[in-house]
Amino acid sequence: MTEETVFAGPVLRRLRKREGLTQAAMAARMSISPSYLNLIERNQRPLSARVVMALVDRFAFDPRSLQADQDIGGVDGLVRRLSDERFADLGIDREEAEEFLSATPHVASAFVRLFDRMDTAALTANDPLAESRREIERWRNHFADLDHAAEALADEMRLSRGDIAVALTERLRERHQLSVRVLPAEVLPNSISRLDLHARQLQLSEMLTPPSRNFQMALQIAQLEQRDAIRSLAQGPQFEDEAARALFKRHLEGYFAAALIMPYGRFLRACEATGYDLPVLERRFNVSFEQLAHRLTTLQRVGQRGLPFFMVRIDRAGQFSKSFVGASSARFAEAEISCPLWDAHRAFERGGELIVQFVAIDGSEGQDGSGGWLTMMRSVEGAGALGLARFVVAIGIEGVLASDLAQARGISLRAGEAELIGPGCARCYRVNCAQRSLPPRGRRLMFEPMRRGATPFEFVAR
Numbered sequence: 001m002t003e004e005t006v007f008a009g010p011v012l013r014r015l016r017k018r019e020g021l022t023q024a025a026m027a028a029r030m031s032i033s034p035s036y037l038n039l040i041e042r043n044q045r046p047l048s049a050r051v052v053m054a055l056v057d058r059f060a061f062d063p064r065s066l067q068a069d070q071d072i073g074g075v076d077g078l079v080r081r082l083s084d085e086r087f088a089d090l091g092i093d094r095e096e097a098e099e100f101l102s103a104t105p106h107v108a109s110a111f112v113r114l115f116d117r118m119d120t121a122a123l124t125a126n127d128p129l130a131e132s133r134r135e136i137e138r139w140r141n142h143f144a145d146l147d148h149a150a151e152a153l154a155d156e157m158r159l160s161r162g163d164i165a166v167a168l169t170e171r172l173r174e175r176h177q178l179s180v181r182v183l184p185a186e187v188l189p190n191s192i193s194r195l196d197l198h199a200r201q202l203q204l205s206e207m208l209t210p211p212s213r214n215f216q217m218a219l220q221i222a223q224l225e226q227r228d229a230i231r232s233l234a235q236g237p238q239f240e241d242e243a244a245r246a247l248f249k250r251h252l253e254g255y256f257a258a259a260l261i262m263p264y265g266r267f268l269r270a271c272e273a274t275g276y277d278l279p280v281l282e283r284r285f286n287v288s289f290e291q292l293a294h295r296l297t298t299l300q301r302v303g304q305r306g307l308p309f310f311m312v313r314i315d316r317a318g319q320f321s322k323s324f325v326g327a328s329s330a331r332f333a334e335a336e337i338s339c340p341l342w343d344a345h346r347a348f349e350r351g352g353e354l355i356v357q358f359v360a361i362d363g364s365e366g367q368d369g370s371g372g373w374l375t376m377m378r379s380v381e382g383a384g385a386l387g388l389a390r391f392v393v394a395i396g397i398e399g400v401l402a403s404d405l406a407q408a409r410g411i412s413l414r415a416g417e418a419e420l421i422g423p424g425c426a427r428c429y430r431v432n433c434a435q436r437s438l439p440p441r442g443r444r445l446m447f448e449p450m451r452r453g454a455t456p457f458e459f460v461a462r
Helices: 007-018 023-030 034-041 049-058 063-072 074-082 086-092 094-103 107-122 130-136 145-155 165-176 209-224 228-233 242-261 264-274 276-284 289-296 341-347
Strands: 179-183 193-196 199-204 308-313 321-322 354-361 372-379 392-397 419-421
Touching: 007 023, 007 034, 023 034, 023 049, 034 372, 063 165, 074 094, 074 107, 094 107, 107 228, 130 242, 130 321, 145 165, 145 242, 145 264, 165 179, 165 209, 193 209, 199 209, 209 228, 209 242, 228 242, 242 289, 276 289, 289 308, 289 372, 289 392, 308 341, 341 354, 341 372, 341 392
Parallel strands: 179 199, 354 419
Antiparallel strands: 193 199, 308 321, 308 392, 354 372, 372 392
């Protein structure tokens, strides 16, 4: 807990209803009086450190849920959106915004999501990738049953931290009568793997790196041995487009494959023992940087949580081809395009070098309230196959949680020293940014006939 007073009545009320408890029953389990609990739920008393510890100890409660307002940039983020010209006639002031956010934080978050996505709703309504991503984020990219199953299988196969290719190959041969064969690129044109049931072969392209070959074998094991579990998860959501279901199913298969190669308990212990040292973890588990980044967004097991990382993959145009927010509050990772001021773009020219940058998200109201993000970026080969394509994979974590990370050594994590970047020009309200390529949405542009500004679009700041 910080020293800041925290009012979280709606959070506590939702938790109580989820558990099916009366106020008296919940108060008894927390060793407080029902009247005190009633006052907390009505936001007439703040949460004390003792109450928070009781919630963590007696319920599956994540204290990070108390910071849900950071997802929208806090009160400042809400005020900026409510000051849009479409609401000008309502005269909503900052005090009303504070009351709205304090009394109903999830309703405020719902309003912000609708507001932010309103202009792109027509574009994403029938977007299967967007549908699939929303379902993954609904699960916070953590699928406990698949993790437990992968961990049990890793123990059964006695996968060590060394070269696991032999164990994976033997599993496919002994359990499924499949041999693994590496073929020349010209034999597998435009493919990285193929299952040939006639020849009983899993055929892999010679262009795959060793970590990617391991992943393809683990992926085949997931498809063969976890078919029912994955199908059950994939059939749950109500997708508008069946292509979204196929994408979600493919994500679940990849999730199991990564969990098999990096079993939850052993992987989390290694993370904590090394200070989440990325190069060490890559070598210890013989995985690629992209595979490692994926796995770091999934560490949300109740009672055994890791740090809440986000992960994105961008192309040279700044488009996000992958985005996993996980349990972090990095909503800027849900944008469609990245800010050119972010050093992720420099990573393309740095040949696989790990670049570290401490950033904060800027807008018309200033930073997003998170205190900044420690981000780590590296260029990678597309699909793990040399020469096919190049992307940059970036992972990040809130600065307040990053002080003990290996990659944070020598980096100032003071909020005031963060490099300011934006959530893409159309959603960024930073004034006087010379890098701006598009005007911000919902702002009136300014034109002065006697003066030309240094930026292409000048607008009225709020």
